[in-house]
Amino acid sequence: DAGVIQSPRHEVTEMGQEVTLRCKPISGHNSLFWYRQTMMRGLELLIYFNNNVPIDDSGMPEDRFSAKMPNASFSTLKIQPSEPRDSAVYFCASTWVSGSGEAFFGQGTRLTVV
Amino acid sequence: GENVEQHPSTLSVQEGDSAVIKCTYSDSASNYFPWYKQELGKRPQLIIDIRSNVGEKKDQRIAVTLNKTAKHFSLHITETQPEDSAVYFCAASKSSSNTGKLIFGQGTTLQVKP
Numbered sequence: 168d169a170g171v172i173q174s175p176r177h178e179v180t181e182m183g184q185e186v187t188l189r190c191k192p193i194s195g196h197n198s199l200f201w202y203r204q205t206m207m208r209g210l211e212l213l214i215y216f217n218n219n220v221p222i223d224d225s226g227m228p229e230d231r232f233s234a235k236m237p238n239a240s241f242s243t244l245k246i247q248p249s250e251p252r253d254s255a256v257y258f259c260a261s262t263w264v265s266g267s268g269e270a271f272f273g274q275g276t277r278l279t280v281v
Numbered sequence: 282g283e284n285v286e287q288h289p290s291t292l293s294v295q296e297g298d299s300a301v302i303k304c305t306y307s308d309s310a311s312n313y314f315p316w317y318k319q320e321l322g323k324r325p326q327l328i329i330d331i332r333s334n335v336g337e338k339k340d341q342r343i344a345v346t347l348n349k350t351a352k353h354f355s356l357h358i359t360e361t362q363p364e365d366s367a368v369y370f371c372a373a374s375k376s377s378s379n380t381g382k383l384i385f386g387q388g389t390t391l392q393v394k395p
Contacts (some may be wrong), residue, residue: 200383210325210370212386223382224283258324260383264286268313268332270383272324 173259180280185247188276191240194262200270201234201244202258210258216276217264218241249280283308285373287386295394300325300361302389305353306372314347314354315383319368328369329356361393 172191179188192199200212214224219236227234231250236242246253256277260270284307294300306314315330331338331345331354339347342361347354358365371386 202385209387212382212384215382262383268330269315269327272326274324 171259171271171273173257173276175276176274178276178278180249180278182250182280183248184280185245186249186253186255186256186278186280187223188244188259188278190242190244190259190273192242192259193271194240196261196263196271197239198262198264198270199242200260200262201242202260204256204258204275213244246278249278251280254279283311283373283382283384285384285386287371287389289389291390291392293392293394294328294361296361296363298361300358300365300391300393302356302369302371302391303353304355304373304386305351306353306384307372308373308375309349309352310375312375314345315372316343316356317370317372317385319370319388321367325370346374358391361391363393363395366391366393374387 174189197218199216203211203213214234215222216236232246234244238260256275258272258275260272262270285303292300312333312339316328318328319324319325324333329340329343329345333349337345344357356372368388368390374381374383
């Protein structure tokens, strides 16, 4: 397995534009996390899916953020409209909830909103 | 919800010395405590983990201890080497449950001086 795959690796966009980040979890994993990493706030959990169902989205900062998981092999995190304070590295991670517990991270998407 | 506090935020040691990073958690139901290492520009990767039915676990130069009563756990790195320089994150979750979201501490930047 190639591991958790995120795209794009880098995204530069203008304020007000819509941004969509993509994630393909490890095949067979049934839990997926979206995290945002900044120097000030560390690794913040945004949303957590289990069996494609959003279990906890209390970390989603505002209504501008939305996430979907239409099937077991794909998830998106959308920001609309984007703002400069959304600039961060966004990580997706997946795990098997009844397994070892280890979460495997993707390479991350570095988002810059100018 | 779960809250994880991590200290110190930065740690500088001489090569060969030991390093200790400490974390506390708030949810007594948490039962899985992993430690992740993140090198500059890379994804976080699991280095060691411990479950609540164990008090200590070792893997070569690294060890983790858990005090369930006090709700704190620590990472110990002995005989540090320059390649140990990275950001270390502790985390806590209620693994193997449908609410098994993984919450991270703020991170500790470890610098090992040659």
